[in-house]
Amino acid sequence: MGKIIDVSRLVKKYNKANTNAVDDITFDVSEGEFFSFLGPNGAGKTTTISILTTTLSKTSGKVSLAGYDLDKNQKEVRKSIGIIFQNPSLDQNLTAEENVRFHAILYGIYPFAPTFGFMSKAYQKKVYELSEILGIQKDIFKPIKTFSGGMKRKLEIMRSLIHKPKILFLDEPTSGLDPLSRKNLWQYLNEVRKSEKTTIFLTTHYLEEAEGADHVFIINKGKIVSSGTPSKIKKELIKNYLLVDSKSKRKLISELKKLKLNFEEKENIMINLRGKNPQKVISSIKTPLNYLDIHNPTLEDAYLEIIENNNHA
Structure with a gap:
């Protein structure tokens, strides 16, 4: 065309x-x-x-x-x-x-x-x-x-x-x-x-x-x-991530470090899923979880990140 x-x-x-x-x-x-x-x-x-x-x-x-x-x-x-x-x-x-x-x-x-x-x-x-x-x-x-x-x-x-x-x-x-x-x-x-x-x-x-x-x-x-x-x-800018939480939060964080997973601790723990199989990551975590969700990025997520990065450039 x-x-x-x-x-x-x-x-x-x-x-x-x-x-x-x-x-x-x-x-x-x-x-x-x-x-x-x-x-x-x-x-x-x-x-x-x-x-x-x-x-x-x-x-x-x-x-x-x-x-x-x-x-x-x-x-x-x-x-x-x-x-x-x-x-x-x-x-x-x-x-x-x-x-x-x-x-x-x-x-x-x-x-x-x-x-x-x-x-x-x-x-x-x-x-x-x-x-x-x-x-x-x-x-x-x-x-x-x-x-x-x-x-x-x-x-x-x-x-x-x-x-x-x-x-x-x-x-x-x-x-x-x-x-x-x-x-x-x-x-x-x-x-x-x-x-x-x-x-x-x-x-x-x-x-x-x-x-x-x-x-x-x-x-x-x-x-x-x-x-x-x-x-x-979306693929270039925003990471898919796993949101998890546990009543044994310190134990969970310690385990994630041993598993060498890239994560951020916020209200929930955000585990970066780039290049990883979500199900394999979930099954590798042995600490009991009371919250679990997979975040799939939207165009709005990517847009907000692009504009924010550009405004601070």
Whole structure:
């Protein structure tokens, strides 16, 4: 698969700022990938997305999206992307379909018509297809002031896909949603991704949402500080460890030293499992245990360690 996003030595410096908001970053995204761009507030995520989506000018660097140079073909770039912002941007006075229709007309994909019935057959078919995938087909002609937060998010996804973008930018797409709505929304996003073959570019503070990404880039203080698949990032940075405790804690510690196990004594004892079989380690401990748990690291564990290490570098 070819590169659908190609960013080389991107820099953004604001007037009077002492440091660059985006500081010489380079990355690429393959067509059809689920790409996650992570970082704390103020790290440069929003600035980068604003540049890629043509709403903010860059200071220097080269950027291409869907084969179009950002400097030379902004109009074509805009036609190639869809955006779901952190804050809803729907017109509350319109129906769901009217919100979608005016968005489609603004992009120049479908010619103007005053009502749904006068729109092209291609547009009508797309509305029915997407509304069914997203589970809002029964509500598509209702005023969106009657919609729940989750339904409005689904409508925003539909609106962002109506012009058949090659890249979908998701900026905190589940912000403000309850856990069930978040789960359902991701189910729909994955269905849309498969059916539309859309590249997804995600920013989120819910790190579990990025676990399913093909690639993850972590930005801090304007610089890329880590990149790779979620499993690669976790494997390189975070150790699997065994949490144990015993009423005979001194005896347990003495035994662990004799077994030459690498461990830390905290509230519980953390035994480093890197390169070791957990079951063999457990069976080698003869001191009676009153607590036992195997900790498998998450992407959030790795992310927090990366950011903390970078902040102290």
